[in-house]
Amino acid sequence: MTRERTILLKKLEKLNQYEQNVLEEIQEERNALKKRLKDLDYIEGRHFVPSHVTINRTSHKKMEAYYEATQLLKNNPEKVFLAKEITAHVEQETGYKISQFAYFYKKLQEIDPNITRIRRGCYGYKSEKSTW
Missing domain, CATH: 1.20.5 (Single alpha-helices involved in coiled-coils or other helix-helix interfaces)
Incomplete structure (x- = not known):
């Protein structure tokens, strides 16, 4: 038992x-x-986009793409990303395909001026942690 x-x-x-x-x-x-x-x-709500930045007729996917790219760069300030890496990350996370990275980068820089072009095809986030 x-x-x-x-x-x-x-x-x-x-x-x-x-x-x-x-x-x-x-x-x-x-x-x-x-x-x-x-x-x-x-x-x-586009709260992450400053009021002085104009984004005309932007789809939800495009706004998600800007947000994801901004977060990727902000969360890794010590890393330098290739345009291909940013494009691949955005496409994987949101499904949005970036057709012209130069235009996309221009808008990203308007949204957050700390996003900088380090050299041709390489981008990073300028902060105290940046080593470049």
């Missing part, structure tokens, strides 16, 4: 642990979804 009881208690303990793991995964997923919704609201 005690052997069956210990087996049942172990199964119950495993179920409780499994339930806890599933609840943690659900909570992480919920937090990720809430963060993405908050980012989308921020993008749609």
